Every structure is written in structure tokens, then in C-alpha cells.
Amino acid sequence: xxxxxxxxxxxxxxxxxxxxxxxxxxxxxxxxxxxxxxxxxxxxxxxxxxxxxxxxxxxxxxxxxxxxxxxxxxxxxxxxxxxxxxxxxxxxxxxxxxxxxxxxxxxxxxxxxxxxxxxxxxxxxxxxxxxxxxxxxxxxxxxxxxxxxxxxxxxxxxxxxxxxxxxxxxxxxxxxxxxxxxxxxxxxxxxxxxxxxxxxxxxxxxxxxxxxxxxxxxxxxxxxxxxxxxxxxxxxxxxxxxxxxxxxxxxxxxxxxxxxxxxxxxxxxxxxxxxxxxxxxxxxxxxxxxxxxxxxxxxxxxxxxxxxxxxxxxxxxxxxxxxxxxxxxxxxxxxxxxxxxxxxxxxxxxxxxxxxxxxxxxxxxxxxxxxxxxxxxxxxxxxxxxxxxxxxxxxxxxxxxxxxxxxxxxxxxxxxxxxxxxxxxxxxxxxxxxxxxxxxxxxxxxxxxxxxxxxxxxxxxxxxxxxxxxxxxxxxxxxxxxxxxxxxxxxxxxxxxxxxxxxxxxxxxxxxxxxxxxxxxxxxxxxxxxxxxxxxxxxxxxxxxxxxxxxxxx
Amino acid sequence: xxxxxxxxxxxxxxxxxxxxxxxxxxxxxxxxxxxxxxxxxxxxxxxxxxxxxxxxxxxxxxxxxxxxxxxxxxxxxxxxxxxxxxxxxxxxxxxxxxxxxxxxxxxxxxxxxxxxxxxxxxxxxxxxxxxxxxxxxxxxx
Numbered sequence: 144x145x146x147x148x149x150x151x152x153x154x155x156x157x158x159x160x161x162x163x164x165x166x167x168x169x170x171x172x173x174x175x176x177x178x179x180x181x182x183x184x185x186x187x188x189x190x191x192x193x194x195x196x197x198x199x200x201x202x203x204x205x206x207x208x209x210x211x212x213x214x215x216x217x218x219x220x221x222x223x224x225x226x227x228x229x230x231x232x233x234x235x236x237x238x239x240x241x242x243x244x245x246x247x248x249x250x251x252x253x254x255x256x257x258x259x260x261x262x263x264x265x266x267x268x269x270x271x272x273x274x275x276x277x278x279x280x281x282x283x284x285x286x287x288x289x290x291x292x293x294x295x296x297x298x299x300x301x302x303x304x305x306x307x308x309x310x311x312x313x314x315x316x317x318x319x320x321x322x323x324x325x326x327x328x329x330x331x332x333x334x335x336x337x338x339x340x341x342x343x344x345x346x347x348x349x350x351x352x353x354x355x356x357x358x359x360x361x362x363x364x365x366x367x368x369x370x371x372x373x374x375x376x377x378x379x380x381x382x383x384x385x386x387x388x389x390x391x392x393x394x395x396x397x398x399x400x401x402x403x404x405x406x407x408x409x410x411x412x413x414x415x416x417x418x419x420x421x422x423x424x425x426x427x428x429x430x431x432x433x434x435x436x437x438x439x440x441x442x443x444x445x446x447x448x449x450x451x452x453x454x455x456x457x458x459x460x461x462x463x464x465x466x467x468x469x470x471x472x473x474x475x476x477x478x479x480x481x482x483x484x485x486x487x488x489x490x491x492x493x494x495x496x497x498x499x500x501x502x503x504x505x506x507x508x509x510x511x512x513x514x515x516x517x518x519x520x521x522x523x524x525x526x527x528x529x530x531x532x533x534x535x536x537x538x539x540x541x542x543x544x545x546x547x548x549x550x551x552x553x554x555x556x557x558x559x560x561x562x563x564x565x566x567x568x569x570x571x572x573x574x575x576x577x578x579x580x581x582x583x584x585x586x587x588x589x590x591x592x593x594x595x596x597x598x599x600x601x602x603x604x605x606x607x608x609x610x611x612x613x614x615x616x617x618x619x620x621x622x623x624x625x626x627x628x629x630x631x632x633x634x635x636x637x638x639x640x641x642x643x644x645x646x647x648x649x650x651x652x653x654x655x656x657x658x659x660x661x662x663x664x665x666x667x668x669x670x671x672x673x674x675x676x677x678x679x680x681x682x683x684x685x686x687x688x689x690x691x692x693x694x695x696x697x
Numbered sequence: 698x699x700x701x702x703x704x705x706x707x708x709x710x711x712x713x714x715x716x717x718x719x720x721x722x723x724x725x726x727x728x729x730x731x732x733x734x735x736x737x738x739x740x741x742x743x744x745x746x747x748x749x750x751x752x753x754x755x756x757x758x759x760x761x762x763x764x765x766x767x768x769x770x771x772x773x774x775x776x777x778x779x780x781x782x783x784x785x786x787x788x789x790x791x792x793x794x795x796x797x798x799x800x801x802x803x804x805x806x807x808x809x810x811x812x813x814x815x816x817x818x819x820x821x822x823x824x825x826x827x828x829x830x831x832x833x834x835x836x837x838x
Binding site: 232255 | 727738744746748750760762764766767769770771772773774775792793794795797798800819820821822836837838
């Protein structure tokens with residue numbers, strides 16, 4: 144999710160509205176609103192590898208590690224192997240690392256890329272791009288910058304900088320190879336996502352719906368940085384349903400590629416103006432949607448809109464997970480995505496149709512906002528933000544991070560904290576408890592298997608393993624290992640730095656590591672929460688014991 | 698290091714400081730940063746953007762984004778709670794975001810219109826002496 148929105152939740156913010164339709168989603172095959180046109184590790188689902196070479200470890204984006212050295216029986220022997228700080232005055236960490244060979248590749252919130260030795264924690268090199276951060280004045284007015292990681296292919300790393308540059312650097316040395324401007328920062332667009340690299344292409348979106356930025360997904364040539372095709376997620380401002388100054392449908396997380404069908408799946412953000420639905424009639428396609436696009440041309444195969452005519456900032460921004468499933472004796476290719484509207488969507492990956500009705504994982508109680516404050520649940524930073532799901536083929540379950548945070552919304556027709564197209568206020572009630580959920584949902588049943596009420600909002604996502612475990616971290620800095628099958632709280636470590644990411648798992652010389660990147664999500668960039676700093680911390684069996692966290696309910 | 702600049706009120710000895718850095722037109726915009734003393738982390742250069750931050754509708758405050766570059770890092774910190782008295786210009790320095798923790802101080806003097814020299818400290822970079830020269834009155838490029 145958007146750093147800005149998360150931060151906003153912490154401030155006492157003012158608010159706004161207009162009437163409009165609410166409603167659920169819908170899906171259809173269809174054509175792109177625009178396509179100008181122009182192919183990694185071809186890992187199959189849950190490959191038997193030791194690395195973590197792509198964002199979700201495999202092309203299905205499952206975040207399922209096949210290593211089983213650390214399991215439900217010995218996880219209590221897990222301890223710190225090494226810990227490395229990531230530079231001065233770093234207070235946000237939403238970077239999801241890659242691990243290739245012996246090296247970890249991680250980004251900082253200020254767009255540095257680091258190669259770190261996975262056994263020792265030694266920083267081998269740091270790539271420090273020149274970045275114009277001045278445009279962060281418009282990111283919710285709070286100056287938030289985050290970087291959610293790199294993509295890797297053919298000896299290159301690809302990184303997006305805050306000021307909308309896609310850059311290729313040498314995986315070996317960190318030397319810059321090329322740089323391409325993907326959007327003009329003057330539009331209000333900024334970058335926070337990790338790109339996706341596949342078969343000679345790099346897939347890139349832009350962020351900034353709250354500023355009326357027009358969302359798009361583009362493919363770039365991995366060798367040259369030349370744009371190959373662009374799919375715009377909404378019409379141009381001033382045409383069709385988009386009013387002048389409006390837009391939306393921007394992208395915050397890396398797309399998922401299915402090599403078998405040559406399909407790129409990506410989620411999109413809210414329409415703008417955000418709270419004023421009367422200015423943007425209809426469903427506002429393709430906002431708050433899952434899109435399936437041809438990987439070579441960008442042509443739309445199908446869409447599934449999670450929230451039609453959104454009035455609450457209910458993005459579909461967490462990355463898509465693919466899986467194989469048998470339902471009533473029929474084999475299906477499935478897709479999962481958890482939305483900010485608090486619903487988990489389980490879809491047919493070939494058609495975009497629902498496999499099961501959406502599954503709620505946080506409190507849901509909302510109505511169209513008006514010019515008087517109305518309490519909306521989830522709030523504009525609730526549900527599931529950018530938090531990636533994990534999927535375990537062993538339990539046939541996806542693991543969902545949830546944020547329980549209701550907010551008052553109020554339409555004012557004015558910009559909000561520098562966001563030109565929010566058109567209202569959002570306020571966290573003073574007496575509101577900021578909590579979270581962590582939920583396992585069966586992909587073959589559409590039913591909740593188990594659920595924990597968590598003491599803080601859950602923002603970082605989840606990681607599962609063949610050891611029967613699922614890992615997640617909270618805003619107090621507690622890393623949890625649950626029994627993936629029944630949710631038993633098996634192990635905790637208090638890292639004292641908030642989680643804005645999920646761990647990755649890798650092995651070197653036969654030793655399995657669980658690696659956490661910590662330092663806080665934008666939600667925690669506040670004095671109200673404990674220690675600050677950005678660190679990478681590796682765990683292995685027999686490592687140094689850390690203190691534990693609180694006993695969980697549920 | 699932080700302590701060396703923590704008593705900003707000393708800069709205002711003899712009178713009460715006023716909120717902001719004076720008339721907006723006198724300081725809003727973009728500044729080149731010249732390093733006079735790089736501090737413990739060896740800051741090499743940077744850029745300052747001064748603008749008006751909307752805290753919430755009806756509440757606007759001057760604020761700044763200060764990028765500092767070391768040999769290996771981009772360091773981005775945030776200026777808030779700007780105050781002035783005479784030629785003195787001060788702010789607190791926040792980390793992570795404008796809502797982040799206070800990690801240092803900015804204590805400077807206006808030498809000429811658009812020209813500031815300041816002692817800046819952050820928790821990790823230590824104490825620096827920086828010269829700021831405004832080259833654009835627009836906060837955006």
C-alpha cells in the first residue's frame with residue numbers, strides 16, 4: 144500500500160464526500176483502454192532451489208520456500224545469525240529482498256541497492272543513485288519515500304527510483320548500465336514498487352492515484368531500457384469517466400507473470416478524485432481491479448474489479464498469487480489477491496471469474512461518505528495494503544495480513560495533505576485501537592482455516608515454508624512463526640523494529656536462513672512507535688536467542 | 698553531536714522566536730547545498746526544498762525536505778517547526794517522514810536573500826556545517 148495513506152492514518156487528519164454507488168466488483172474479458180506496443184528465471188511453482196530469485200520466490204509469487212531444515216519441531220531453536228544496519232537515518236523499510244547465490248540484494252527507502260553476503264551480513268557494495276526526492280512533498284504532504292525492492296535477470300538488477308527512473312545495474316558490481324525515465328514527476332507520479340523482470344522485459348507501473356495520476360503498466364526492454372508497450376489502466380483525464388485533473392488505477396506492487404500462458408497479472412489502485420464519486424460516473428474501470436494482460440503486447444485478456452465506483456480508497460494493490468487447485472474434482476489454475484476493502488479474492492486465473500465468494504478478513508462496515516464524517520471500516524489504510532500473501536501447496540492455504548483500522552471520511556471537495564485529488568479528509572478516531580489480523584484461507588474451499596487477532600496492524604505480508612511454517616512480522620517488531628496447518632504460535636523473536644515486509648528464506652552451504660528486513664512501514668514512521676532504524680537480520684537454527692513478544696489471542 | 702545543536706533557543710537569546718522563516722516568498726523554493734564541514738559521516742552534498750506543507754485543511758505550515766549525500770548513501774530528512782528571529786532560522790529535523798521521530802536540529806543564519814549558512818545535526822550523520830543557496834523559487838522542478 145501507499146506509504147502516504149499509511150502515514151495519514153497516524154495523524155489526526157481532516158475529511159470529506161459525495162454520494163455514489165457502492166458496490167462489489169465484476170469481471171469481464173475486454174480490451175485495454177490503450178495499448179501502444181512491443182519476454183528470467185522461469186521458475187515453476189515452488190521450485191526446489193536454495194535462492195529467492197524473484198519477488199515471491201517463484202513465478203507464481205507464492206512466497207513458499209521448499210527448504211524444510213527449519214520445521215515445526217525445531218523452530219524454537221531459531222536465533223539471530225547476523226544483523227546489518229542499512230545506513231544513516233533510515234527509518235522506513237518496505238524492501239522485499241532477493242537472494243541469488245550467496246548474496247542478498249536489498250534496497251533502502253532512499254533507493255540505494257545493496258549486495259550483502261548472505262552468510263555474514265557484510266555489505267559488498269552499495270549503489271547510490273542520484274534521486275530527486277523533492278516531489279515527496281506531494282506524497283500525502285508527508286515526504287514519504289519507500290522502495291520495495293529490485294528485480295533480477297541475466298546478471299542485471301532493475302530498480303525504480305522515487306523520481307520515476309527505471310535503472311539497470313550490474314548484479315556483480317552495482318555499476319549502472321542504463322536509466323530510463325518512466326514518467327514525468329511533475330504529474331505527481333512517483334515510484335515505490337519493485338519491478339518484475341521476465342524473458343527480456345521489465346514490467347513497471349506508477350504510483351500516485353491520490354494526485355490524479357493516470358495509472359499504467361509498461362514493459363521495457365531489459366537490455367536497453369526502451370519502452371516496448373504501455374497499457375493505461377484508466378482513460379486520459381477529461382475523457383470518458385475521468386474528470387479533468389482526475390485519474391487513478393495506479394500500481395504499487397510488482398506484477399506476477401505466468402510463463403505458461405504468457406500472462407501478466409497486476410492489481411490497480413483507486414479512482415480519483417477519491418471521495419467524490421459524482422464527478423466520475425460508472426464503475427471507473429479499470430481501477431481497484433485485477434488485470435490479466437498479454438506479456439508480449441499488453442493487450443487486456445480479462446479484468447476483475449474488486450470495488451466498483453470506489454469511494455473509500457480501496458485499492459487492489461497487494462501482489463497477485465497463482466496456484467493450482469482441484470475444486471469438486473476439476474483442476475483449476477487459481478489466483479488470489481487481498482484488497483484494501485478487507486476481502487480476499489479467489490479467482491479463476493484463466494477467466495477472472497470467482498472461484499468462491501470473496502472472504503472477509505477484517506471488520507467491514509462502510510457506506511458512501513458525505514460532507515459529514517462517517518465511520519468507515521476498513522478505513523482508507525485498512526484491509527490488506529501492499530502486503531503480499533503467502534501460499535502453501537502443502538496446506539492449500541493462502542495467508543492474509545489484515546489491518547483493523549476504521550476511519551472517519553468526510554467529503555470536502557478539497558485536496559488533502561498535498562494529495563490533489565483526495566477531495567476530503569480521513570481521520571483516525573482517537574479512541575480507535577489499531578490492531579490487525581492474520582488469516583489462513585483454504586484455496587480449495589474458500590473457507591477460513593484459522594485466524595489470529597494481532598496486537599498491531601499487519602502490514603508486511605507472509606512467507607511460508609515446507610517446514611510447515613508461516614512467518615509474519617508486526618508493527619512492534621515481533622517476528623512470528625506459526626504452524627501453517629493450525630495457526631499454533633510456535634516461535635517469536637522481538638526485533639524491536641517494525642515490520643513493513645515479509646521474510647525471505649534461502650540456504651547457503653546446507654544451512655537454511657530466514658531473513659527479515661525491518662525498520663518500519665510508513666504506518667510506523669511515527670514517534671508513537673518504539674525504536675527506529677533499518678536493518679537486515681538473518682536467523683538460523685542455533686543462532687542467538689532474542690526476546691519474545693506477547694501471547695496472542697485466537 | 699546532537700547535543701551540540703540542541704539548544705536552538707540560544708540563537709534567539711534576547712527575544713521570542715516567530716513561527717516560520719519569514720515571508721513565504723523569501724525562502725520557498727529549491728536550494729543547492731555546499732558542504733562547509735561534512736560531519737562524521739562525510740556528507741558530500743545535497744539539496745533542500747522548502748515548501749508549504751498542508752497538515753490538514755485550514756492548517757498549513759512551512760516545511761523542508763533535505764537530501765544529504767554521503768559516499769554510499771542518500772539521506773533524506775525533514776525540517777519542521779520552523780522558527781525565525783532576525784537573521785536566525787531554525788527547525789527540528791525529523792527522520793522517515795514529517796511524522797517521524799525528531800533526530801536533529803537545523804540552526805542557521807540568513808546571510809543574504811536566498812543564502813543561508815547553518816549547522817545541521819542528525820542522529821546518524823553527526824554535526825555538519827552547510828551553505829544553502831536558493832536557485833529556484835518553485836519547490837517543484
